Amino acid sequence: MIEQAKNGGGLIIVGEVAMGFPPPRTSYARAAYGNTEPNTQSATWLRIGQDGSVTAYAGKVEYGQGIRSGLAMEVADELRLPLDAVEVVLGDTDRTPWDMGTFGSQSTARAGLQLRKAAATAREALLELAADHLDLPVADLTCANGQVASVQDSGHSVTYGDLLSEKTIERDLVEDIELTPESKFTVMGTDALRIDAIDQVTGKATYSQDIIVENMLYAAVLRRPSVDAKLLDLDTTAAEHMPGVQQVVRDNHLIAVLAETDEQAERSSATLQAQWEEQEDRSSQLDLPELLKKSGGDPFTVQEAGSLEEGFREADELLEATYYIPYVSTVPMEPRAAVARWDGDKLTVWAGTQRPFGLRTELAGRFEIDESNVRVIAPEIGGGFGSKSLYPTAHEAARLARVAGRPVRVAHTRGEEMQWGTVRPAALIEVKSGFKSDGTLVAWQFDAYHATNERPFIGRRGSDTPYTTPHVKVTTYSSQSPLRVGSYRSLGGAVNHFAREVHMDEIAEATGIDPVELRLRNLREPRFRRVLESAADAFGWEAKQPPSKRGVGVAIGLDVGSYIATCVELGVQGAEVRVERVTAALDCGLTVNPEGAKNQTEGGIVMGMGTALYEAVDFQAGTVLTAGFARYRVPRINNAPQIETVLVGDPETPSTGAGEPGIVPIAAAISNAVFDLTGKRQRELPIQRHLR
Amino acid sequence: MLSVTVNGEEQDAPEAGRNLLSFLRFDLGLTGSKYGCGEGLCGACTVLVDGQPLRACMATVGSVVGGSITTIEGLAQDGDLHPVQQAFIDESAMQCGYCIPGFIMTAAGLLGRDASPSSAQIREALAENMCRCGTYMRIQRAVERASGQLGGSA
Numbered sequence: 126m127i128e129q130a131k132n133g134g135g136l137i138i139v140g141e142v143a144m145g146f147p148p149p150r151t152s153y154a155r156a157a158y159g160n161t162e163p164n165t166q167s168a169t170w171l172r173i174g175q176d177g178s179v180t181a182y183a184g185k186v187e188y189g190q191g192i193r194s195g196l197a198m199e200v201a202d203e204l205r206l207p208l209d210a211v212e213v214v215l216g217d218t219d220r221t222p223w224d225m226g227t228f229g230s231q232s233t234a235r236a237g238l239q240l241r242k243a244a245a246t247a248r249e250a251l252l253e254l255a256a257d258h259l260d261l262p263v264a265d266l267t268c269a270n271g272q273v274a275s276v277q278d279s280g281h282s283v284t285y286g287d288l289l290s291e292k293t294i295e296r297d298l299v300e301d302i303e304l305t306p307e308s309k310f311t312v313m314g315t316d317a318l319r320i321d322a323i324d325q326v327t328g329k330a331t332y333s334q335d336i337i338v339e340n341m342l343y344a345a346v347l348r349r350p351s352v353d354a355k356l357l358d359l360d361t362t363a364a365e366h367m368p369g370v371q372q373v374v375r376d377n378h379l380i381a382v383l384a385e386t387d388e389q390a391e392r393s394s395a396t397l398q399a400q401w402e403e404q405e406d407r408s409s410q411l412d413l414p415e416l417l418k419k420s421g422g423d424p425f426t427v428q429e430a431g432s433l434e435e436g437f438r439e440a441d442e443l444l445e446a447t448y449y450i451p452y453v454s455t456v457p458m459e460p461r462a463a464v465a466r467w468d469g470d471k472l473t474v475w476a477g478t479q480r481p482f483g484l485r486t487e488l489a490g491r492f493e494i495d496e497s498n499v500r501v502i503a504p505e506i507g508g509g510f511g512s513k514s515l516y517p518t519a520h521e522a523a524r525l526a527r528v529a530g531r532p533v534r535v536a537h538t539r540g541e542e543m544q545w546g547t548v549r550p551a552a553l554i555e556v557k558s559g560f561k562s563d564g565t566l567v568a569w570q571f572d573a574y575h576a577t578n579e580r581p582f583i584g585r586r587g588s589d590t591p592y593t594t595p596h597v598k599v600t601t602y603s604s605q606s607p608l609r610v611g612s613y614r615s616l617g618g619a620v621n622h623f624a625r626e627v628h629m630d631e632i633a634e635a636t637g638i639d640p641v642e643l644r645l646r647n648l649r650e651p652r653f654r655r656v657l658e659s660a661a662d663a664f665g666w667e668a669k670q671p672p673s674k675r676g677v678g679v680a681i682g683l684d685v686g687s688y689i690a691t692c693v694e695l696g697v698q699g700a701e702v703r704v705e706r707v708t709a710a711l712d713c714g715l716t717v718n719p720e721g722a723k724n725q726t727e728g729g730i731v732m733g734m735g736t737a738l739y740e741a742v743d744f745q746a747g748t749v750l751t752a753g754f755a756r757y758r759v760p761r762i763n764n765a766p767q768i769e770t771v772l773v774g775d776p777e778t779p780s781t782g783a784g785e786p787g788i789v790p791i792a793a794a795i796s797n798a799v800f801d802l803t804g805k806r807q808r809e810l811p812i813q814r815h816l817r
Numbered sequence: 818m819l820s821v822t823v824n825g826e827e828q829d830a831p832e833a834g835r836n837l838l839s840f841l842r843f844d845l846g847l848t849g850s851k852y853g854c855g856e857g858l859c860g861a862c863t864v865l866v867d868g869q870p871l872r873a874c875m876a877t878v879g880s881v882v883g884g885s886i887t888t889i890e891g892l893a894q895d896g897d898l899h900p901v902q903q904a905f906i907d908e909s910a911m912q913c914g915y916c917i918p919g920f921i922m923t924a925a926g927l928l929g930r931d932a933s934p935s936s937a938q939i940r941e942a943l944a945e946n947m948c949r950c951g952t953y954m955r956i957q958r959a960v961e962r963a964s965g966q967l968g969g970s971a
């Protein structure tokens with residue numbers, strides 16, 4: 126039971142938390158938690174203080190998706206309060222309910238529902254208290270603006286604070302409580318401003334990089350020159366005598382200088398004399414396409430129907446093509462950083478991880494201490510995009526602090542972040558299709574080789590085709606990866622969609638049918654048809670035979686349960702193409718926070734535009750050559766398009782994610798638009814490298 | 818002992834060679850200026866020195882002695898947000914927020930020089946700042962909104 130949240134009394138809503146509940150659709154979480162034994166714990170979800178202040182607790186983290194505001198909106202509506210009356214405490218293992226982690230875009234949906242129930246439970250409790258206080262039956266009472274009032278006489282009322290003053294009441298969260306219907310929402314569904322905006326614009330928002338604790342030492346960790354390099358010899362004498370150096374720690378493979386300031390640590394670590402043995406493997410990004418195909422194993426059939434042989438025979442025309450998507454770097458603006466402090470056997474770690482509770486388990490295991498002796502606090506996260514599920518700097522800080530006997534800060538430089546953070550798996554995808562001359566698909570063969578190493582499930586996401594095809598076989602393979610791969614926005618989803626949606630465009634080209642029309646002819650799913658028609662309509666899409674020389678392109682996508690269609694228009698700027706305009710239609714069911722959903726969609730589009738046009742991780746012999754902004758180009762404001770997002774979700778359909786769909790079809794839409802403009806098909810990313 | 822003026826207050830500086838960003842963040846605890854790259858390429862660390870934007874990660878304390886430094890913490894005056902700060906809120910120009918102080922300081926510097934820049938001038942002035950969350954369209958709108966207000970009151 127989590128006690129901290131109860132301090133100060135008031136009305137406390139306590140609920141059971143299943144630890145290790147059904148894994149979400151996102152693959153990383155499935156891998157991390159698929160085997161966790163279900164176990165439950167009781168935790169505080171909501172507290173209304175004796176002064177009427179409302180605090181909601183969720184184990185989720187904020188990395189820019191606006192979850193704090195989204196959750197506050199749900200609580201505010203159930204409690205009939207304005208948005209700014211709700212405070213949300215996130216990602217602190219000592220204060221918030223257990224949570225598997227913030228991945229994918231499911232955060233609002235899952236935690237939000239729980240908080241709504243907690244808030245509705247609290248509202249019922251307040252009504253009962255008020256019935257006593259005002260001497261009226263509950264049925265004659267109503268909640269509004271932080272007060273319970275008589276329905277007949279709104280002047281006959283009492284504030285939540287007055288009802289709770291000097292009281293401590295604990296209630297169990299009622300699982301099947303009646304929630305406020307959508308028609309009564311006054312906060313949800315509106316374009317409310319973010320509740321944490323003021324902290325962001327005044328510099329008060331605190332990220333891992335900003336954590337400073339008393340008596341803290343700054344670490345500079347000695348990093349290997351390449352993935353598999355082995356340390357042969359190390360001379361630390363010079364470093365030990367540099368000013369401000371407390372010690373040079375050597376704990377197995379972890380070697381670090383600890384000093385009183387960041388610069389002292391950096392300067393002295395530069396004097397460490399290390400000799401490395403490098404591995405023989407000299408592969409570079411140029412060898413990657415071949416390696417992907419050659420090393421592809423563990424075939425997994427994602428989708429199968431009919432017989433390909435028959436399908437190809439029935440077809441009027443066949444088309445075969447290969448697509449290549451290189452590694453891309455996640456590049457969150459905030460490089461990972463962590464501070465660790467030991468108080469006797471108790472460990473506190475500040476780390477901007479997407480999995481605070483997972484990190485707690487890891488740390489407890491590493492130091493063989495009870496989980497209750499480990500507290501992980503996730504401050505604001507300066508961008509995660511999935512990659513911050515892994516947080517090695519937290520382990521390093523905890524190990525170093527243990528040795529040093531003082532708190533230690535380990536912070537990645539930009540170079541370290543891009544060298545040692547993970548990359549999105551590269552992929553080679555082969556597609557063979559058979560279709561009738563009217564564009565109707567009859568056969569679809571999709572073989573995707575993703576550089577996923579031991580995590581084959583990554584490549585499966587989004588590999589199945591939504592187009593009605595009688596004869597279909599979709600197979601994914603797990604290929605070797607010379608670089609360490611990890612999570613990324615939509616991960617395999619955006620990669621598989623690139624190949625599929627460019628190939629669909631090639632069929633449009635082969636049949637001379639407009640690309641929107643071609644897709645509609647093969648799509649049955651009404652939600653898909655709706656997003657495509659809405660996007661085309663809002664964009665002002667005019668049906669033409671491709672290539673039309675206008676520089677327009679379209680693609681559709683499905684990820685985390687949300688449907689999206691995207692149209693783009695390109696222009697030319699010197700030797701470059703420039704994405705001028707993007708229109709996306711998104712169906713993520715009930716949209717709690719439309720402004721947040723649009724913001725996320727825009728972000729996904731800009732990020733995906735980077736992968737389409739500029740981004741690729743170059744490497745040689747296990748070393749990333751593009752570890753820094755000088756060599757790795759990401760979109761800037763002068764590349765950014767005008768983006769219009771139309772939300773077409775049905776409020777009766779449950780909420781699905783909005784953080785990831787934006788990136789899913791955009792690379793294909795841009796590639797298709799480049800073809801429409803130039804007549805040259807782009808099957809390899811990033812496109813700008815292949816344009817003259 | 819060296820001293821520099823930060824947000825209107827005299828501050829002792831340890832040594833002339835101290836990196837300005839480290840000094841602000843770790844010695845003064847003004848962590849609103851962010852570390853994004855340490856190479857002058859992302860703008861997350863931007864502060865104003867006598868009203869002009871400066872990449873703090875590329876400067877030393879010694880190089881700003883005698884100048885007046887404003888960080889994001891010192892931009893609001895007497896509790897009133899700077900118009901650029903207010904405009905970022907009004908346009909929801911933020912996601913993770915890590916880049917935002919740098920954008921705001923760069924934009925405040927621009928509007929200090931020219932209260933009504935064109936859209937193209939805004940883009941150009943902000944092109945050295947990076948927002949990985951991709952909020953560029955909103956940032957552009959926010960700066961246009963603030964410039965409208967500043968221009969109007971000028």
Ligand code: FES
Nearest residue numbers: 853854857860874
């Ligand atoms: S941190 Fe100074 S420009 Fe990036």
Ligand code: FES
Nearest residue numbers: 912914948949950
């Ligand atoms: S808001 Fe996250 S980097 Fe700009």
